[in-house]
Amino acid sequence: MANRLRFAAALVGSITIGITAASAHHPGIGGIGGAGGILTIGAGTLDEGQFAFSAFIDYLRLKQLSEPTLLANVGNDVHGLQTVESYAVALAYGITNDFTVSVRLPWVRRTGILEGVQEDPTAPAMVRDRGNTSGFGDVTVLGQYRFLNNQVSGTQAAVLFGVKAPTGATHLVDPFGELFEAEFQPGSGSWDGLFGAAFSQRLSPALSFHANVLAIANGTGTQNTNLGNRFLYNAALSYRVFGETTSEPHAHGPRDAYAYAGHNHSMMATKAPTVAAPHVALDALLEVNGEWHDKQRISGVSDPNSGGNTIFVSPGLRLTFDNWSSYVLVGIPVVNNYNGVQATPAWRTLVGISAVFGP
Structure with missing residues (x-):
């Protein structure tokens, strides 16, 4: 199990869900996994032939709009909203040591x-x-292609590119028989393009830094609605609280600050006839997760009560056991710059598990 958890954050996590406040009605994109950030996408990739899996819940609690606010905005397309919940499974495969492809399948409530x-x-x-x-x-x-992998300095960089397909439901109605607006449907009905970059840097054997940006170009979907382009920006520090750390380079590239259940090849070589004991480690993380969201447009007309910018400060923990990891993240909004009248986030939490299998 030499490197099975080394890059779980950027692999499975590269397309897993992260709900952000500026788009409180619609999920965003983030990273989940075992080595880099939890929502932040690191630059690491799966080794060739490796397969990664992640299952997680992302829960966003909003400050419900008051009755006087709703009554004062009759006819202005203003809605109250209490929670946005995402239940998702993500799968990833290492096509080469530097190229990973991932797919995310969400259930949204x-x-x-x-x-x-x-x-x-x-x-x-x-x-x-x-x-x-x-x-x-x-x-x-x-897709995530790593174009820089300096084993000596522990520096990695990758480009991100992908697509969101209109597979979600778009025709849900309320108890009164009225069609829900596009912003409340599980699917957008649009094809969207994703473009970005990720960076990882080993700062010490126990400490690593990860960052990514991701632009999402939205198409026009159900009800002739364009939900608005988005720009996501994330950064994370990951610190190994306990568990093996090392500064040895790895055959396939540097470990993400070696912040995974450490595996030492020289030790394995001397103990080849025996079964290696499971690796256990705990990482503490601190992330900054931000998103700018453009106004949505309905039949080409901008909605003044949509879009904006938000930033969360998000501490988290990740426990690694051999090739499995579990994680929890709690996000507190520190910036909420919204356009018009919208429900604002109170807090968010994300919990999940991930694993990497293969060579």
Whole structure:
């Protein structure tokens, strides 16, 4: 199991879901895994022939809009929202030592959708509870090509490119028989392109830095709605609290700050006749996760109550056992610059497991 957890963050995680506040109605893209950041995509790739798996839940709690706010915005396409929940499975495969392809399959649920309505012009406006939506979301495929892998300095860099396909449900209706707006449907109905870059740097045998940017160019989808382009930016520090660390270069490239369940080839060589004991390690992480989101456009008209910029500060922990890892991340919003009137995030949490199998 020489390197099975070395790059789980950037591999499986390269296309796993991360819900961010500026797009509180729609999931974003982030990294999940065992070696770099949890939401941050590192530059590492799977070794050729390796297969990675991740399953996780991303839960975003929002500050529900008050009844007076909803009533004051009747007819302005303003909605309350309580939570956005994403349940996802991600798979990845190492085509070469420097090229990994990943796919993410999400189930998305939104709760507490409220709206101020004026059903009768002669009667006072009222707040209508439109309930929840849930269903299979849009599948994302992402390629990650590592073009720099300096084993001496521990520096890695990669380009990211991919596509989101319109596989999600787009025709859900509320209890009153009305079609939910595109922003509340599990799928967008659009083809979107993804373009970005990732970087990783070993700072010491126990400490590593990871960063990525990712631009998402949205197409026009269901209900003639373009949900708005996005730009994601993330950074993470990963520190090995306990478990083996080493400064030895690896045959296939440097370990991500060697922040995985450390594997020492020289030790394995001297103990070849015996079965190696499982590797156990704990990493502490601190991430900054940001997203800028353009306004959505409906039939070419911009929605003033959409889009903006948000930044989370997110501490987390990752426990590694041999080729498996489990992780938890808690995000606190420190910047919420929204356009118009929107539900704002209170906090988020992400929990999951991942594993890497193969050579």
